[in-house]
Amino acid sequence: MKDILRRHQVLKLEIVDVINKQIKMEAHSSSAYLAMAGWCDLQGYDNCADFFFKQSEEERKHQLKFFHYLTDMGAQAIAPAIGDCQHDFENLRDVFETALDIEISVTDAIHDIVSLCRKHTDIATEEFMKWFVQEQIEEEYVARRALELFDVLGEDKIALGMIEEKILSVSYDGAE
Amino acid sequence: MSPKVISQSIVFETPSTSVSQCDRSEKFFLHFLSQPIELKLCELIGLKRKIENIDLTALVSSQGPDIEVLYLSHQHPVLVLSIYEILELSELLTGTFTMLELNSVIHKFIYRKFS
Numbered sequence: 001m002k003d004i005l006r007r008h009q010v011l012k013l014e015i016v017d018v019i020n021k022q023i024k025m026e027a028h029s030s031s032a033y034l035a036m037a038g039w040c041d042l043q044g045y046d047n048c049a050d051f052f053f054k055q056s057e058e059e060r061k062h063q064l065k066f067f068h069y070l071t072d073m074g075a076q077a078i079a080p081a082i083g084d085c086q087h088d089f090e091n092l093r094d095v096f097e098t099a100l101d102i103e104i105s106v107t108d109a110i111h112d113i114v115s116l117c118r119k120h121t122d123i124a125t126e127e128f129m130k131w132f133v134q135e136q137i138e139e140e141y142v143a144r145r146a147l148e149l150f151d152v153l154g155e156d157k158i159a160l161g162m163i164e165e166k167i168l169s170v171s172y173d174g175a176e
Numbered sequence: 177m178s179p180k181v182i183s184q185s186i187v188f189e190t191p192s193t194s195v196s197q198c199d200r201s202e203k204f205f206l207h208f209l210s211q212p213i214e215l216k217l218c219e220l221i222g223l224k225r226k227i228e229n230i231d232l233t234a235l236v237s238s239q240g241p242d243i244e245v246l247y248l249s250h251q252h253p254v255l256v257l258s259i260y261e262i263l264e265l266s267e268l269l270t271g272t273f274t275m276l277e278l279n280s281v282i283h284k285f286i287y288r289k290f291s
Contacts, residue, residue: 001199004202005277007202008217075218076218
């Protein structure tokens with residue numbers, strides 16, 4: 001009996017399912033960042049809005065990267081339905097707190113996928129996931145660093161103005 | 177009998193249903209209704225997902241008829257399933273994929289290793 005399962009599908013079904021869940025998570029993150037960008041824009045924090053528009057784009061790129069991987073491996077990638085996300089925030093700090101929570105959840109999910117790859121000895125997917133592991137180090141760093149600006153500068157109007165000025169220059173330069 | 181039928185082998189069966197595979201066309205045949213339904217691997221996986229996603233509790237407690245309508249694709253008949261049929265299909269597809277994975281393991285460790 002021919003091994004049709006292996007001939008037509010490279011990935012284990014459990015791996016396909018977990019990557020489809022990740023596609024949904026990335027899509028939801030993208031949508032959540034878009035809502036944050038919208039809130040910032042309405043409150044007059046233009047640079048913070050740009051920061052979150054950029055984050056939203058990044059998450060969308062991650063979603064597509066996973067999506068293409070599944071289709072390239074002959075598996076069915078599912079375009080996700082995205083539920084409602086948070087549109088109202090108490091203040092600017094609350095927005096960045098929520099952003100860090102999102103990044104931590106994504107990191108946990110990425111690490112869970114790597115663990116599952118190891119369980120199934122799926123070396124190809126584990127190799128593919130390495131980029132995301134690195135990416136999450138960067139994403140979490142930026143989210144944490146942005147939040148630290150509030151601790152350093154405070155939250156009065158002058159401090160918020162300074163955060164607005166500094167936010168677009170927050171970046172991760174690796175282990176240089 | 178066509179050559180396609182000759183090359184079919186049973187993957188898994190329950191008392192009234194079965195899935196067989198054709199090595200020549202690399203397709204599966206779901207023997208469930210009167211006519212066998214020909215499915216590609218991705219369609220078989222899709223069917224398994226749809227069956228798994230049926231909320232049986234909601235189906236039982238609903239005011240309407242206890243049936244679920246499944247649309248596979250334009251090439252296939254629409255499946256109208258009773259709760260009993262959903263359970264039987266679920267058992268059939270779980271068994272089918274267990275056997276397919278076992279077959280993969282056999283190919284990996286016996287056929288491909290020594291070929």
